[in-house]
Amino acid sequence: MGAARRSREERAGERTGTRRPRWRRRAEERPDEILDAALAEFDERGFDATRVEDVAARAGISKAGVYLYFDSKEEILRGLVEREIAPVARRMRALAEAGGDDPVATLGAIVAAMMTLIENPRVFAVPRLVLSVSGRFPEIGVHYRKNVVEEGLAAFSALLAAGIEKGAFRPVDPTTAARAMIGPILIHAMWTHVLGGETGDAPPAERARAHVDLLMRGLRAQAA
Amino acid sequence: MGAARRSREERAGERTGTRRPRWRRRAEERPDEILDAALAEFDERGFDATRVEDVAARAGISKAGVYLYFDSKEEILRGLVEREIAPVARRMRALAEAGGDDPVATLGAIVAAMMTLIENPRVFAVPRLVLSVSGRFPEIGVHYRKNVVEEGLAAFSALLAAGIEKGAFRPVDPTTAARAMIGPILIHAMWTHVLGGETGDAPPAERARAHVDLLMRGLRAQAA
Amino acid sequence: MGAARRSREERAGERTGTRRPRWRRRAEERPDEILDAALAEFDERGFDATRVEDVAARAGISKAGVYLYFDSKEEILRGLVEREIAPVARRMRALAEAGGDDPVATLGAIVAAMMTLIENPRVFAVPRLVLSVSGRFPEIGVHYRKNVVEEGLAAFSALLAAGIEKGAFRPVDPTTAARAMIGPILIHAMWTHVLGGETGDAPPAERARAHVDLLMRGLRAQAA
Amino acid sequence: MGAARRSREERAGERTGTRRPRWRRRAEERPDEILDAALAEFDERGFDATRVEDVAARAGISKAGVYLYFDSKEEILRGLVEREIAPVARRMRALAEAGGDDPVATLGAIVAAMMTLIENPRVFAVPRLVLSVSGRFPEIGVHYRKNVVEEGLAAFSALLAAGIEKGAFRPVDPTTAARAMIGPILIHAMWTHVLGGETGDAPPAERARAHVDLLMRGLRAQAA
DNA sequence: AATGAATGAGGCTTCATTCAT
DNA sequence: TATGAATGAAGCCTCATTCAT
Known part of the structure; x- marks a missing residue:
């Protein structure tokens, strides 16, 4: 209607x-x-x-x-998660196809982008919210996992697989590698946004570089 | 009372x-x-x-x-966090001194231990809880950060620094490396406990090995 | 639109x-x-x-x-009762003059007509509604009593009085007799419409006949 | 519990x-x-x-x-109806066995008792309430019908049947007769309690006598 | 130490009614 | 005339907390 x-x-x-x-x-x-x-x-x-x-x-x-627009407080929550998740999921799916010529550069760019993006409290608010309510509304957790986390992991895996095929990366387990890329990003976000860690840290760009640098050494076919 | x-x-x-x-x-x-x-x-x-x-x-x-034992619901929460954090913090501090002769093996062992430990829902419950209440009770978040997260990072950093000094590791930024080690572990825990991910995954020991293996390649002074 | x-x-x-x-x-x-x-x-x-x-x-x-037509929900109720009561009241007043030559037949016909009429849920809806709101809007109850119930009783009484005068009925108390005529009709209506009684009963015409028959025996000057 | x-x-x-x-x-x-x-x-x-x-x-x-004792407003209603109905239902069932030697006197006594009883607003309150809520809670209406109305009619019918067998009453339809007895009682109660009718009426005892007198004439085997 | 009973404060939701268009 | 949007004023119910025993 x-x-x-x-x-x-x-x-x-x-x-x-x-x-x-x-x-x-x-x-x-x-x-x-x-x-x-x-x-x-x-x-x-x-x-x-x-x-x-x-x-x-x-x-x-x-x-x-x-209540003219939402049936209950719970519906607001669901509507919110729905709305916030949709574009992210779309972006994640787009990521999977993004594999350009230079897998190393692409991965690096993505990690850097995510690190900067998640710095934005508004962006981090959604996973934070999902985490906090998933106990009582498990479907919300599942929804997020399926549409964001799994898609994200899949995208990374695809990128990695492509890189491996091209001989740019060693033949590592893509899931392990994907988690290795994303995990530290989230950790830092929580550190900052949730636990009140003062950002005496380096700026995101720099952190991303260090992070990627470390990872790439483990990934690249030819150790530097 | x-x-x-x-x-x-x-x-x-x-x-x-x-x-x-x-x-x-x-x-x-x-x-x-x-x-x-x-x-x-x-x-x-x-x-x-x-x-x-x-x-x-x-x-x-x-x-x-x-109410004979706690003044309020909030006190229960504080008491709980306090009680649960103490031993973990102690263990973290102990970790810092644990640096044995073989930094590579030590780090690997620790990561494997953490991955197995955090598989236990009871263990993961505390960080999960802290995360969810830190918005309303920031001191709790801070308390956790100072006593667990920072101590943990410090321990890892110490281990890494020792390893670097011994020439076992390349001279990487210890904080970056520590995050790289811990992040993926937490990610997987959330995946499992919070988002309802079915553990079609490998068992923790195996996952730990793959994780450490990947990381070590990036860390070791001499690529294998 | x-x-x-x-x-x-x-x-x-x-x-x-x-x-x-x-x-x-x-x-x-x-x-x-x-x-x-x-x-x-x-x-x-x-x-x-x-x-x-x-x-x-x-x-x-x-x-x-x-709200273009009624000032409030309460006004709807009043307007409704007003509208529904008017014709019934008129009919009741007309009844009083209806006394034909044969009081026995007239009374019987009226009872039969009422019994059939009140079978119609739409017809019974009004007294049902009045009953249910009279607690909070006593004037509505009074209005109904004065214009419907009292008029109805008066009509019956008149009919009975005429019959008595003509020697057709024994000299009974008209009010008592009127109640004796109407009461069972309402009882049955409530039974049907309000209390969900299945109508395993005889059809109204038949029931009316039995009812009138019984009553008439008590009323007629000459027991059959 | x-x-x-x-x-x-x-x-x-x-x-x-x-x-x-x-x-x-x-x-x-x-x-x-x-x-x-x-x-x-x-x-x-x-x-x-x-x-x-x-x-x-x-x-x-x-x-x-x-709310320590009832789960909701609706439960109060149900509990109330339950509590109020139980003893009445019991009394009704007892009535059925009450048929003494003199059916005429017994019936008369019962009618008189009911008429006096229902004069009591507290007593009439329950059927009134049931009537008013039965639209929204049909089970309550049904409950009342089954336990009070049907039992009551059955009791009257039994009494009448016994009287008929003893030759005290003409062989009338017991249900019709039962309704003829009870209907006017309820009508008067509504008149008084619901519609605000001033009791310019005769006292209940007298009304009962007139009512019974009228009815008995229609019922008795030998018309006076 | 322990608890059944009790409540004040407050949150979610509904709805009769009004208003701008 | 007609209505979508909006709201103030409740009402139901819950719950942390206290109290008498």
Whole structure:
């Protein structure tokens, strides 16, 4: 029905040109606004300790307003995870095909990108949230694993396999290698975002270089 | 509560020869039993979603009984983290001195031990719990970081530094290397315990070997 | 959507020449449609448990639309009772004058008619509703009593009094007799409509005959 | 578990004699106190319009206290109906065996008793409540029908059948006759309690006499 | 030491009603 | 006239915590 409504409005939009009443526009944006607010609040306080009212306030609407778009607090959580996971999953799947000519460079670039990306608290908030609620909502954990973690591992594995085939890497177990690449990145993110570690650390780019450097030595067909 | 406990201890002093009813014996074990119950419940449902009553029931006492030993639900959490962290921290500090003659073998042994240990859900429950509550109780996160994570990293670093000095390892950044060693272990633990990943994986010993093997190639002074 | 429909209606207006948009026609019917919907919903769930939205949906309009015709949910109830009571009250008053030549036959016919009529759930819905809300809106109960019950009793009493005067009935207390006539009818209606009694019973006509037969024996001046 | 608890307390009671702590006594009475309060409130305002808080206040405990004994507002309703119906059902079943030597007198006595009894608002409150909630909780209606109405009709029928066999009554249809006896009683009760009819009526005893008198004339084998 | 009973505070959710369009 | 959006005001229920015994 949401779909039906939207399409009706879209047709109306085409007819009259551009003008659409303000509140109708809001209605379309509301769910996203609510999810934005929810992500921020859940990240700050955790799912349980966050009151629907907190989310509503942050989204700039009334408590009851939230229930115009979501059936329950739990649905907000599910909707949020869903929304946040989708693009990441897509990116992960894209990664698998990204294997350019130079596997070493590609892997390095990816690791560096991830390290920088995950530095962003907003980005790390989702895995953090998923981790914290997966005990009570196991499907959420599974959903994340299937769509993000497994896809990510698969992408790395593919990249590694390609590199191995090209003779750029030694014939290592791709899964082991993938975990070796990603693990330290996550560790550092948790260190920073979760455990309050002061970043007396080197900047991400540099850390990435050191990390990749170390790994590559173990991976490359020809030890330097 | 403090008072109550003290009087128990005083009377315990009279132990020799005097009556000591059975339930008084229990009282000494109670706090630990409660913490055991709390760990299990917190791990299953998370701190917020666990009711004091759940903990009490699992500990085999009444809801009110819990308050004879802990002032609040939050105190249970703190007590639990405290209790669980202490021995781990001690072990971590011991690790730092463990550097035997063969750094390569030592490191490998440690990694294998960790990988096996963390397979145990009871062991992983604590970091999982800390992670999930650190948002609301930052000191807990900090406490864990300082006593476990930093100590652990320090131990690894020391081991690595020793190895480098002995010429067993290339002169890599110890912190980077330490993260490279530990990260994948945690990743796999989360995969298993948190995200419901089926362990179609190799057994920990084997995984540890592959992991260490890969890493060592990057670390050793002389590529095999 | 309002826009879309209006244009359709305007076109309809063009059809007949004079501009009386179709929706104005509808507007005249709306209150009745709403009351119809309300009666059905109130009967199913009761007044309190029925949401204005339920009524609106059943009437085929929006929630807000209801408020164009009624000031509040309570007004719907009052309007409904008013509307439903009026014709019944009229009929009851007409009854009082109906006393034909044969009081026995008249009374019998009336009882049979009531028994059949009240079989209709739609008909029984009103007294059922009145009963259920009279606790909170006593005036509604009083209104019903004065306009339906008392009028009905009066009509019966008049009929009986006429019969007595004509020597057709023994000189019984008219009120007692009236209650004796009506009571069993209502009992059976409740049995059927309210308490979910399966109608393994005889059909209304037959039941009416047995009922009247029994009563008449007690009423007639000359026992058969 | 309630049973277990009670028996433990009973045993304790036997041991020490009579003294039982006040609050423990209360705990046993609480459910009944709550149901009493609920009956009064439900009768005044109706089930939906009554807040759990109203019931709690009337029972002299806190809102939360109610939930120590009942799982939900709905459970209070069910518990109430259950409790109120049981003794009535028992009495109804007893009635069936009550047929003494003089069926005429017995029936008359019973009708008179019912008429007086139902005068009591507390007594009428239950059928009134059942009627008002049966739309939303059909099982409650059915429960009442099976245990009270059907049993009552059966009892009357048995009495009538016995009277017929003894030659005291004409061979009428027992169900019809039973309805003829009970219907007017209920009608009057509703008139009084529900519709706010002023009791300008004769006192119940007198009304009963008139009612029975009328009916008996229709029932007796020998018309006077 | 131990617990059954009790409650205040608070969170989630619903709904009659209003408003802008 | 008509409605989608929005909300204030409850109401139900839960739970950490206290108390009397």
